[in-house]
Amino acid sequence: MQEKVANQRKNFLHHQSKKIVTNYDAVVMEDLDMKGMSKALKFGKSVTDNGWGMFTSFLQYKLKEQGKQLVKIDKWFPSTKTCSRCGSVKEIKLSERTYQCTCGLNLDRDYNSALNIKKEGMRLLESA
Ligand SMILES: [Zn+2]
Numbered sequence: 001m002q003e004k005v006a007n008q009r010k011n012f013l014h015h016q017s018k019k020i021v022t023n024y025d026a027v028v029m030e031d032l033d034m035k036g037m038s039k040a041l042k043f044g045k046s047v048t049d050n051g052w053g054m055f056t057s058f059l060q061y062k063l064k065e066q067g068k069q070l071v072k073i074d075k076w077f078p079s080t081k082t083c084s085r086c087g088s089v090k091e092i093k094l095s096e097r098t099y100q101c102t103c104g105l106n107l108d109r110d111y112n113s114a115l116n117i118k119k120e121g122m123r124l125l126e127s128a
Pocket residue numbers: 083084085086087088101102103104105
């Protein structure tokens with residue numbers, strides 16, 4: 001049973017990474033310290049055990065095969081604290097699910113960080 005579940009999970013990760021690599025020319029991600037993060041946030045094994053490492057390595061080799069790029073953003077880049085519209089930076093608590101800025105931006109916090117990561121990735125690609 002365990003082997004079957006492991007294989008299903010692996011197939012899922014292959015499928016998802018292939019889909020991303022086929023549809024996009026580059027992938028930008030934060031270079032997260034998943035082990036440290038799961039310890040600090042007391043997530044236990046769930047974060048390190050969910051196949052994130054496997055997923056990123058699948059992504060990496062599949063992108064490479066197609067001459068595409070995986071861009072890793074420094075883990076200190078303030079993707080969560082930065083307003084994706086005006087660029088101002090502020091503290092935001094983990095409990096705040098929405099990023100609200102004085103410029104009028106009101107956006108889901110993860111979507112806001114994703115936009116910042118994308119922008120930073122494009123900047124790195126252009127300067128490379
Ligand atoms: Zn703003």
